[in-house]
Structures are given as C-alpha cells and as structure tokens.
Amino acid sequence: MDFLSYLVSGISLGSVYALIALGYTMVYGIAKMLNFAHGDVIMLGAFVIYTISTTLGLPAIVGVLASIVICTIFGIVIEKVAYKPLRKASSLAVLITAIGVSYLLQNAALLIFGSDTKSFTSVVTLPTLKLFDGQLIISGETIATILVSVVIMVALTLFINKTKPGKAMLAVSEDKGAAQLMGINVNRTISLTFAIGSALAAVAGALLCSAYPALSPTTGAMPGIKAFTAAVFGGIGSIPGAMIGGILLGVIENLSKGYISSQLSDAIVFVVLIIVLLVKPTGILGKKIREKV
C-alpha cells in the first residue's frame, strides 16, 4: 500500500509538472526559444486568482478566467517587448533576456504583493477519493490536474495538427523564412504561441497552487525549472513527451523519496535524466530531425 501511495502522489506531483511542461514545450517547439519566464507567469496567474477570489471574494471561476485573460495579455506583451526585438539575435541572448524577464516578474510581484507567503484557497471542488478503507487517498486536486493535463494535451495536439493557425505554427517552427514566403504572418503566429503558452501557465498556476497552497513571488521558479527538466526528459518540443516526462519525473522523484532518500531525490531524478539523455539525446519522444511539435 505504501508503494501505491508513493505512486499516486508521484503521479499527482508529475501531473503538475506535465501541465507546466506543456507550456514550455509548446513555446520551444514553435518559437525555438526557452521561455524561462514561464514559471513566473504561473506565479502571476496564481496571484491574480488570489487577488480576485480571496481578497475581493468573487467566485473561483471568475478568478481563473480573469487569470487566463491577464496571463495571455502578459504573454503577448512580454513577447513583443522582450523577445521580438531579439528575433535575429543569438539564442543565448534570448535566453538571458528570458531570465531577465523572470527576475523582473518576481521582483514586481515582491513589490506589489510582499514577500510573505500567502495561503491559496483551492479552486478545485472535486471530492477526495478514498480507496481500500482510506489507505489510499487521492485528492480532488490530483484528479483535476491529471484530467486537465490530458485534455490540454489532446486539445493542443489537435489544434496544431488540424487547424489553420496550428499548421501555420508548424510551418513557422520548421522554417520562418519559407513560412513567410508562403504568406504566413510569422509575428502573429509567434504571438499566438505565446498567448496560448501563457494561458496554459494561468491554468497551471491555478492547479499548482490548489495542490500546494503556499503562494509567494518565487512560487513559480522551482516548479518551472522542474517542468523544463520534464520537457527535456520527454523530448522538448513534443507535446505528448511533455506529459510523459512530467509524470515520470514526479513518479521517480516520489519513489526515490520514499524508498531511497528524501534528501537525494533530486540528485536521483537528474541522474535518471542524464542516463536518458545519454541513451536518447533528444529525450523519450524527441525526434532527431528538426520537425518538432
């Protein structure tokens, strides 16, 4: 029963990683850049919900919707202001800018909301599942996170492969110049990618803070890095890969906490990551050719 408990809590943690990794991998797959500010957009989204639902007392759904809208706007603005002028610059310059944006968001939140940790009220109303006479407990947040991740994964895959803007994204990811010659508005396509990525961040923020209800300006930082690891694990750029990477990362982390050492769990996770990358340098579902997504 211990094993099942570790497994379930691992899947629960992993589904949060997966949800965040979807946003990472989506932006990387299309725009070929690592948006390190993704974790901080998550934090921002959570603060929007906290402000609207807890401080102003409006229903949780209003907070979540507002958070999605505000994060989407932020995603577009960040892309326009910070990343677009660097479209032709080296990827290293963009990476540094992304880290800069990350710090900017964290410090802005520090100024506005203060450094003290706030307790987040869960937006999930699903009941807790108790199996085997209460020996195995699955919280409503876990169920919601897994369901939402799967739905988003399927929806994103369909969107990218079946719709026109989705196909435009694929084209941009393969060759910006050629895409432009084919009449695709590259700037608008990349903006759309960031908009969707940031909306996903808002959803991830809501579920992350519902599962782990301590909210502070650095809330998004570590889960962001873990989710990035998950995205690399699963094959960065691949949407199902992000899902698999996230869940695996969470399960490995929790099983090593349970059976090996709670102190070494991170080290073990990264050793597994290194082994996977040695065997398959593009990650579990990563393709060798540049046709990512």
Added chain:
Amino acid sequence: MKMKKFLAAFLALTMVVLCFAACGKGDGKTDSGEKTLKIGFSGPLTGNNAQYGNGVKNGAQLAVDEINAAGGVNGVKLELNPQDDEADAEKAKTAYGVLKDWGMQISLGTVTSGACIAFQGEAAKDNMFVLTPSATAVEAINGDNAFRVCFSDPNQGVASADYIADNKVASKVAVIYDSSDAYSSGIYEKFTAEAKAKGLEIVTAQSFTGDTKTDFSAQLQAVKSSGAELLFLPIYYSEATLILQQAKNASVDVKFFGCDGLDGILNMKNFDTTLAENVMLLTPFAKDAKDSYTVNFVTKFREKGYDETTLNQFAADAYDAVYIIKAAAEKAGINADMSASEICDALKAAMTQITVDGVTGTGITWSADGEPSKAPKANIIKNGSYVAL
C-alpha cells in the same frame, strides 16, 4: 592651489570640531545633568521586520522606565537609545558607530541575527558588553563579550527534545526538516542527539531541500507508516502550512511540534487556522500565559499604550534583557563612571554567576560562551491562538 590647501585645512578643522561636538553629547549626563548608564541597541524599527524591532524597543523601554522609577541600578538611572537598522548588516554597523558616539556603555546588540553578527564584530573589537534579546544564530554572539536571552537555533532542538521527553508528550517521534537550511538542520542534529539521550525513539527522519519544498506526500507517507506519535517540524511556517494541509489530506494522525520558525503561522494571510489546531510550538512567550511574570509584563505593556502587534516574544526577550543587565550590573557593582570596556569585563564575570527569573523563563543562568540555560516554554494552538502549556 593655495585655495585648495586652505579648503582642506578648513574641512579638517570642521571635522575635528564636529568630533568634539559628538563627544559633547556623550558625556553620560541626562538633561538634568545626572549621570546615567547608557544602553544602546539597533533593530528593524521600519520595514518588513518592524514588529520585531519595535517589540524590542517597547519591551526594553518598559523595563528601563520601571527600573528608573524604582531608583535605577546601583542608584544610577538607565537611558535607552534605539537605532533603526532595518535588519541590515551594514546599517547595523553604522548604528554601532552612532551609538558609540552617543556614549553607549552597555548594548542590547541587535534584534535580528544577520545584523547582530555585523554589530557584534564591531563590539568585540571595543570590548563592549552585548546581550542580544533575540538574535538566534550561533555566530551572533561570537566573542566573550556577547550573551543572549533567547535560545540559539540549535539549542532549540535540545529544548524541544527535553520538553517532549520531560512532559511525556510522545515517545515515538518523526522529524521532517529542511536539509538545505542551517537553521533547520542545526535544530534537527541537536534534537536527535538530545532525543536519544532522553530515551525518545526517532522512528523516521525525513528531509526536504529548498528546491523540493512543495510536495511532502512521500515524507508524510513515511511518517504515517512509521507509527510515529509526534511529528517534529524544525522548519519555517510557510512550509509547515503545506505539511499540515497535506497531512490532513493524507489522514496522517500525529501531534505536531515546532520551534520559533512556526511562530507567525497564525498571521499568514488566508491561512485556514483550523489546520494548525493543536500544533505545539516552542516559544518563550504567550500573551495569555497565566504565570505572574507574564501577567505583570502584559498588563504593564498594555497600560503604556504600546502597539499590540509589538507585544510579542521580542518584547518579552528585551524586557528580560534589561532586567538581566540590572542583575548583572548589581552583582558586578557597576557605576556610570566606568568605561564601556571596564563595564564589559565586570559584566562578563557577573553573567555566569547570576540566576534570573523573567517572562521568558525562570532560573535562567549563563555559560561563559553566552548561551542561556533555562527550562523551555511551549504553547499549543487552540481556536486560532496560542495557549501556554
């Protein structure tokens, strides 16, 4: 060229004059011309930690007023000078300089640990006596001139194990601590050693790091399986709230026990305080404790009309600190004519000989390394507020 030299000479002269002016202020006399013992300290009087600094300021001032009303120390009145350091090490150094110019003879050090390390660095050079009410870091009282009122961080581990064993709170204990944090792992190590000596069984010790401080389900599952009766949490309250929440979700039925890092859990915004119901924590002060020292202190503090949010453990520590200085000064026969260094030598010797009863403990004694020895005090959270155990 000549002009420049003249200017230099003029500036040098101004500086010398200003020096004397500063000395003039520090001749150890009050407005009425009577000699006083000058006590200085610095603390965060503004900014994020202002509650701590103003707690010390009000608590110390209350004690100074009481002592002066009762005739002072060896017939000499006390004078308190609080400086603002915003809990910043550099500002604490500056504050030390300001206080020295003022003529400080005895110091309450600083309120917070980081600032105290810097402040004490300067004070040790001058052989200035320092008794910090609330700086808990081990290094905060490096040097034989410094003492403290509160327990040091790791000694809270000893005190917790003693409390749990002596009061038979539990015999099977689990621990979850932050292995990446010196405060938490320091307490954990001392706790484990003392628990073994006291015959407590540590059934499992789980840890997390600053990078993995959101999901505690694996650790809690281990605690649940270990059959522990009590979970010791030498961590800060923001992680503790997550542990309490997740423990409730996973039906982990144990008692919770923490140190001063948990203090503040009830003030966390939007926190469901029912989660903290029955959590025990080691703090030196609870407003509603019924012992005569606390009742007396709280009543007088409120009579003075000080801000209620500053009626905290810092105020209690500082109130005790001034009375400890009084006890040591009387033992050593201090008078206002002695220099800071002479006072320090005399107080150092006296500190290890005195026994003081106060708000934060009774029968407090000190070893030469500056650490206090006193019976730990614990509180339990009932209906969203602290109740003394």
